[in-house]
Amino acid sequence: MTEAPSAGRRWLLRAARAMAVVGIVAAAVTTAPGDASATAAPPPYLTLEASYGAGTVTNGWERVERYADGTDGFRTEGFPADGRGDQDGTRVTYFGGVSRPSSGRFLLYAAPGWNSGSRTTPVLLVHGANDTADRAWANPGESGGYGCGAASCPSTGLMQFLAARGHRVFAVGFAHKQGDNLMQAQIVGDAVAVIKAKLGVDAVDLVGWSKGEMSTRAYVSSVRPSWGRAYAGDVRRLVTLGGPNGGYDYPYAHGWAHDFSIWPECGGTVNAPSPHSHMTCYGLYTAHPEYAMTPSGGQDNYPGQRQMLARWDGQYGVDGAAQDWYTTYYGGQGFFTAGSGIQAAIDAGSLIAPLHRAGVPASVPTYLLAGGSADVLGIFNENRGPSDGVVFVSSALDTTGIATVGGKATITTANHLELGWHASAAAQVAAWLS
Incomplete structure (x- = not known):
């Protein structure tokens, strides 16, 4: 050898x-679920544990809140003992100083204009594997070079792009960076419920990037653990970015x-x-x-x-x-x-076939965006067929089980890690949401 x-x-x-097939220490202000900014209380199984606001939140966000879902079934998932999967940066602070939180806890980020934007339907951004809402949507360069898929990383992302166009933008932060998509789908439903209560709306648009496609799609398809809640009929549109719809x-x-x-x-x-x-x-x-x-x-x-x-x-x-x-x-x-x-x-547990069988409801138009450039820096890019470097184009655009296809597009100049901030990708997402 x-x-x-x-x-x-x-x-x-x-x-x-x-x-993504990817701070400062702030003092927490503990608040009650009946926060003054909300028009209604969130569901009784959700507890607002802490809120972080002006002067304590980084990367352009206006506010970050931590919620806990008390439903039996959530647990603390396994983390590698060497710490490589732990929460890091400001996320440790937001999770109350816990680097390995239970998957029943989540962060809800709010962008500037979250309660004043001109667009009627708010948007929830759902990040991918080994990533955070900060790096994925607000500061692609947070983790340094190569983290954004290019030699030079921008300091703003899809969050700022949409907020500047009147969208009321939120993002979810999961407790586990590589966690069970069934539990994370329940968390997506929780985040939607909180946004609805805050803004007094009936529906939310979902944008899922890479692994985030799995939890968003599982939520609207009611693919869930035995103890989980079914889809609440509260999603207007679903947008997937480089999602492994075909695995x-x-x-x-x-x-x-x-x-x-x-x-x-x-x-x-x-x-x-x-x-x-x-x-x-x-x-x-x-x-x-x-x-x-x-x-x-x-x-x-x-x-x-x-x-x-x-x-x-x-x-x-x-x-x-x-x-x-x-x-x-x-x-x-x-x-x-x-x-x-x-x-x-x-x-041992792929969800691709179950998601295909369950299907996305016809009431949820689904839009699929693929990257067409296999040039992700620092990795051996997927070269067996057209891909974004990680996911095949034919997988990202796979419509099996999707009853209402709202649109499909390929950004030929974007790789997998660029889909969350590339100008053409952002413009396409904004067009679909509008």
Whole structure:
């Protein structure tokens, strides 16, 4: 067995930032659910725990609130022990100093003009994997270079773009960056309920980016845990940005390159799941169940990722030039890695087929936006077919189960991580919402 190539290791450390397939300490002001800014109280199972306002909130937001859903069924999900999945920056403050909060807690961000914008229907932005509402929607450059998918990151995003055009903009912040999409769908419903109560409206527009497509679509489709609430009929339009509507298989199709950003013995630190159970780095063969795509060794820290999986080998094949490509995708022991393969992960809980079967109600026009540029900096881009670097265009535009397709578009100059701030993408979203 030989050492992993150092050149590949250096640039692949950032790989999972594409799975978006991505402060200051402020004092909390505890408030009651019947806040003066609201026109009605939120549902009784929701508690407003804290509010952060002017002078304490960063990245252009006007306000951030923390809510807790007391419904039995929510739990604290698994986090990698080395802290790579913990809340960070101002989010730790917003979550009350807790870096590993229960998935029954969430943050609701409000943009300037949230209660005075000219547009009738408010907008809720839902971020993707290993990301935050701050970086995704308000400051794409918050995490530095490469975090936004380009060499130079802007300091404003879709939030400012929409707010400047009269939209009343909100965003949700999840407790777990790679969490269960069924629980996060319940949180999306909670956020919608709070916005409705605050503004006295009947419906909200949803914009889900990447993994955020899963929770928004699951909510309107009533795909939920056994203890969860069904769709409340309160979404006017659903917009998906680079969403894996048809699923994705990137981690398995490019597992060898993907793992260098994850496996600590190879220098990996990124918060993303591995398709392998064992890997050799610098001659050392090790196991890391804490980074597994499927439950392993009593740990399950990345449920939201396997829920997005679907096989694309029938349409686009598998990258036969990748090390251990066959065993990575189909399962078994390769020269340097071992794993159970993508089908085992799908069987362990993919939501693609259930979402297709449930269908998006005809009352919710759905708009699908794809990126067409596979040029995400710092990763091995998806090259087996037209893609945004992570998700195939044909997956992002897959309308299976969508009763009313409001529109489809591809931004040929945007990659997966640019879809939340690219000028053409923002203009398209604004047009659909308007």
